[in-house]
Structure formats: structure tokens, C-alpha cells
Amino acid sequence: MSDLLLAPFQYEYMQRAFLAALVVGTLCSTIGTYVVLRKLSFIGDGIAHASFAGIVVAYLRGIDYYVGAAVVAVITALGIGYVNRRGKVSLDTAIGVLFTGAFALGVFLMSRLPSYAVDLQGFLFGNILAISRSDVWLVLALSAIVAIALVMLYRPLLYTSFDPVVAQASGIKAGFVEYALLVLLALTIIVSLEAVGIVLVAALLVTPAATAYQLTRRFTRMLALSAAIGAACAVGGLYLSYYLHAASGATIVLLVTLAFFTAMLSKRRLRSVP
Amino acid sequence: MTDVATGAAAVAVSGLTVRYDRVLALDGVSFTLQAGQALGIVGPNGSGKSTLLKSIAGLVEPSAGRIDVFGSAPHSLAPGTIAYVPQIEAVDWSFPASVYDVVAMGRYPRLRPLARFSKHDREMVDSALEALRLGDLRSRHISQLSGGQQQRAFVARAIAQEPRLLLLDEPTTGVDAATENALLTVVRRLVAGGLPVLMTTHDLDRASDWFDALMVVDRRVLAEGPPDEVLASGAYAGIREHTHVHGHLRSQEHAHTP
Numbered sequence: 001m002s003d004l005l006l007a008p009f010q011y012e013y014m015q016r017a018f019l020a021a022l023v024v025g026t027l028c029s030t031i032g033t034y035v036v037l038r039k040l041s042f043i044g045d046g047i048a049h050a051s052f053a054g055i056v057v058a059y060l061r062g063i064d065y066y067v068g069a070a071v072v073a074v075i076t077a078l079g080i081g082y083v084n085r086r087g088k089v090s091l092d093t094a095i096g097v098l099f100t101g102a103f104a105l106g107v108f109l110m111s112r113l114p115s116y117a118v119d120l121q122g123f124l125f126g127n128i129l130a131i132s133r134s135d136v137w138l139v140l141a142l143s144a145i146v147a148i149a150l151v152m153l154y155r156p157l158l159y160t161s162f163d164p165v166v167a168q169a170s171g172i173k174a175g176f177v178e179y180a181l182l183v184l185l186a187l188t189i190i191v192s193l194e195a196v197g198i199v200l201v202a203a204l205l206v207t208p209a210a211t212a213y214q215l216t217r218r219f220t221r222m223l224a225l226s227a228a229i230g231a232a233c234a235v236g237g238l239y240l241s242y243y244l245h246a247a248s249g250a251t252i253v254l255l256v257t258l259a260f261f262t263a264m265l266s267k268r269r270l271r272s273v274p
Numbered sequence: 275m276t277d278v279a280t281g282a283a284a285v286a287v288s289g290l291t292v293r294y295d296r297v298l299a300l301d302g303v304s305f306t307l308q309a310g311q312a313l314g315i316v317g318p319n320g321s322g323k324s325t326l327l328k329s330i331a332g333l334v335e336p337s338a339g340r341i342d343v344f345g346s347a348p349h350s351l352a353p354g355t356i357a358y359v360p361q362i363e364a365v366d367w368s369f370p371a372s373v374y375d376v377v378a379m380g381r382y383p384r385l386r387p388l389a390r391f392s393k394h395d396r397e398m399v400d401s402a403l404e405a406l407r408l409g410d411l412r413s414r415h416i417s418q419l420s421g422g423q424q425q426r427a428f429v430a431r432a433i434a435q436e437p438r439l440l441l442l443d444e445p446t447t448g449v450d451a452a453t454e455n456a457l458l459t460v461v462r463r464l465v466a467g468g469l470p471v472l473m474t475t476h477d478l479d480r481a482s483d484w485f486d487a488l489m490v491v492d493r494r495v496l497a498e499g500p501p502d503e504v505l506a507s508g509a510y511a512g513i514r515e516h517t518h519v520h521g522h523l524r525s526q527e528h529a530h531t532p
Contacts, residue, residue, distance in 0.1 A: 032320070162366070162371060165333060166431075219375065
């Protein structure tokens with residue numbers, strides 16, 4: 001048994017993959033708690049797809065994909081907040097407008113390339129096994145920044161998620177908190193792209209938190225449960241994909257989806273609040 | 275802020291005008307509220323009562339005029355200064371929070387990042403729960419509360435904040451008598467302790483129990499003074515009939531509320 005568990009670790013690339021999966025799984029599912037409670041499930045898809053334009057531009061310019069994706073993701077996140085506030089449209093409409101626009105720009109630019117660049121496909125579906133040593137460091141650094149910001153903003157985020165109007169009246173800068181969350185989401189998504197890819201990153205943001213929501217009615221427990229489920233499914237999914245010779249990102253997402261339906265159908269909701 | 279010590283008004287509003295697109299919600303409203311005073315605001319639906327509270331809370335931008343809260347603009351006040359209880363709490367009742375969790379949020383504006391939830395914080399939450407008779411319900415999920423209990427939980431959250439100004443938007447509308455009495459007791463105790471309170475209401479029968487002064491508002495201030503005198507003046511009765519004709523005003527105002 002221990003051989004089975006340890007076997008993948010004989011390869012250095014697998015060690016890197018497991019570390020990245022653990023960090024990405026934990027980070028996505030932690031910030032995902034706010035995504036679910038603020039009903040922003042659409043946003044993971046939105047920012048991830050929009051960042052595709054940044055990846056194509058980075059490819060054309062010969063700069064690092066991460067940099068291109070991060071810049072476009074943060075701009076899109078801020079743009080979503082701005083359109084939401086200034087355009088007097090709902091947040092999901094703002095996301096819909098900006099994400100399709102930016103994604104279309106990416107497809108437009110790519111379609112004008114003489115030949116489709118094969119390595120761009122990796123960003124659509126992710127390939128955590130190909131993650132480089134420097135990418136792992138980048139994942140760790142960005143994750144640390146997001147984690148520290150989430151800790152610092154814990155109470156304002158919780159209050160504005162529940163009751164933004166009263167929170168703002170009491171002196172909490174609800175607008176700043178919302179922009180900060182959007183930027184943190186953008187960074188989280190960029191960190192996760194190599195692990196699960198653009199198409200699947202939304203699942204890691206939404207499903208672990210939605211699963212935790214089935215199991216508890218207390219916020220702190222939901223946060224902890226979501227992080228645990230996300231971490232376990234990311235690492236577990238990577239193991240499964242290794243032995244099943246399947247795509248890692250897809251296996252991870254299938255595992256969290258399975259966790260969600262298990263939690264939902266078990267119906268043993270821990271409704272009691274002590 | 276130094277004005278407070280010299281006895282400046284808690285709230286000073288002058289020429290406040292608020293427009294939602296083309297709808298004029300408030301037109302040149304002026305009044306002052308002193309510390310230790312409860313001021314009741316009455317007026318028909320759509321008269322701009324809620325807009326007035328939102329403006330003072332810094333949630334609505336005035337089109338013209340000036341609002342000073344303890345000598346500062348609402349936006350530049352220290353966190354925790356104003357506690358606002360809206361008329362309708364548009365929260366998600368399935369949010370994972372107990373009554374205690376919600377009331378504890380009242381402490382959040384005053385807490386710095388990473389600051390521990392101190393003994394004083396817990397005491398403030400406990401005493402707010404007790405004052406609103408929610409002690410037995412503290413562990414209950416918010417979705418399991420009656421309407422009156424929900425209202426008491428939000429007032430408890432406002433009180434736990436230890437605000438310097440309390441804004442209540444029709445807290446007694448649609449609540450049971452026990453809740454109304456609990457609210458009245460709490461508000462009068464806070465006012466006696468020097469807190470300024472601004473509250474909208476439809477309930478005129480007990481106006482003199484609740485308020486030190488009453489103000490009739492229908493986009494403009496129509497009357498202001500001691501509750502008995504204002505009610506005797508007939509200023510409110512006059513606009514009540516007026517509203518029957520223009521009863522659509524409320525829906526207009528709400529449609530344009532951001």
C-alpha cells in the first residue's frame with residue numbers, strides 16, 4: 001500500500017505536481033467559499049477565459065504566459081467591478097460582457113497565427129505534470145500573497161458577503177473589499193491554470209465550497225471544510241490520474257464533482273449549530 | 275471631531291436634495307439631531323424617509339446640500355460610528371450564520387485586521403443579545419427565526435457595534451408586540467445614555483413614548499416639533515390623504531434605488 005502511495009514520488013515532476021495540486025486545491029476552495037456565498041460562480045469561468053487573450057498576446061510577444069495571463073485577468077477582474085458599479089448592470093451581466101469580449105480577442109489573435117500553437121492547448125485543459133520548477137515557485141509566491149490578503153480581509157469579506165449595505169453604513173469599505181476580492185480571484189485563477197486549465201478552473205472555485213455548504217451551516221466550518229475537500233480532491237485526483245493514465249485536471253474536477261453529489265445525496269446535513 | 279466636545283449637533287442636515295434619475299426623492303431637507311435625542315420621521319410611502327436615512331448613512335449620494343455627522347461627512351467618519359438597520363433586510367437567509375454570528379458582525383467595523391475578538395467584544399455581543407431577548411436563540415441559524423426575531427437580531431447587531439449614531443428604518447413595521455416593546459425599551463435606554471437616534475415609523479399611536487421630537491417629511495420637511503404638537507397640528511393627516519391620490523410614488527422611488 002505504501003508503495004502504491006509513494007510510487008509517484010520517485011519522479012521529481014510528480015513531486016512538483018503534488019505540491020502544486022495541494023496548494024492550488026486549497027487556495028481555490030478557500031476563496032471559493034466567498035465565490036459561492038456571493039453568488040459569483042460564473043466568475044471563475046469568466047476570468048479564466050478572459051486570461052486566454054493574455055496568454056495569446058504573451059505567446060506572440062515571447063513573454064512569460066503567466067505574466068500575460070495575470071495582467072489580463074486582473075484587468076478583467078477590475079473591469080467587471082467597474083462595469084458592475086458604473087454601468088448599473090448586475091455582476092453576472094458585467095462578467096458575461098467582459099469575459100466573452102476578452103476570450104473572443106484571444107481566439108481572434110490565435111486564429112491569425114500561421115499555425116495553431118500546440119502549447120496553448122495546455123492552458124485550455126492544464127497539464128500539472130508539465131509544471132516547471134520556476135512555475136512551482138510562482139504558484140507558491142502568488143498563493144502566499146492571496147492567503148495573507150484573505151486572512152487580513154477575513155472580517156470585512158465575511159460581513160460584506162452577508163450584508164454589504166449595512167457593512168458599508170458601519171464604515172467598512174465595501175467597494176474596496178469587492179475589488180480586492182476580484183483581484184485575489186484573478187490571481188488565484190492564474191495560479192490554477194497550469195493545474196486544471198481554463199476550462200476546469202471554475203469547478204475548483206465552486207464545487208468544494210458548494211460541497212461544504214451541504215454539510216454545515218456555520219461560516220468558519222464551511223471555510224475549513226471547503227479547503228479540506230479542495231485539497232483532498234486535488235491530491236487524490238492527481239493520484240487517480242497517475243494510475244488511470246488519465247488527464248490530471250479532468251480527474252481532479254471529476255473527483256470534486258463526485259464529492260458534491262455524495263454530500264448532497266447523503267442528506268445528513270449537520271444542521272445543528274452548537 | 276472636536277465639535278463633539280463643544281456640543282455641536284450629532285447630525286446637521288441642510289438643504290439636502292436627492293434625485294434618483296428623474297425622481298426627486300428629497301427636496302431641500304434641513305434639520306438637526308442632538309445627542310441624547312430620539313427623532314421620529316413620519317411620512318407616507320415614497321416620501322423619502324428611507325432615502326434620508328440612507329443619505330446620512332453615506333449609502334446615497336446627495337444631489338445637493340450638506341450632511342454633517344459629528345462635524346464630518348458620512349464617508350470620512352471612523353469605522354463603527356454609524357449603525358444602520360434597514361427597513362427590509364435583503365440578506366440571503368440561507369447564509370451559514372447563527373444569531374450570535376450575525377450580532378458579532380456588529381463588532382467587525384471596529385476590529386483591525388488580525389485583531390482578536392476580545393473579551394470586551396464578546397461582552398458587547400452578549401449584552402446586545404440579552405437586551406433584545408435573544409439569549410436563548412443565540413445558536414439558532416438565522417433562517418429559523420420569526421420576522422420579529424430577525425428584526426431584533428439586526429437591531430442587536432447595531433447595538434453591539436457601540437455606535438455613536440443609530441439609524442432605524444421602520445423597525446416596528448410588521449413585528450409582534452413583544453418585539454416592539456423590547457425595541458422601545460432598548461432605544462429609550464440608549465437615548466437616556468446620550469445616543470442620538472433617528473428612526474422612521476408608521477406607528478403614530480406611541481410616538482410620544484418613542485420620540486423626543488417628530489418630523490413630518492414628504493420630500494420636504496412639513497412639520498417638526500414635540501410629538502404631541504406635531505400630531506395635533508394635522509400636518510401628517512393632510513399628507514395621508516394626498517398619498518391616496520399619489521400612491522404610486524413608493525414604487526417609483528424603489529425602482530430607482532441603487
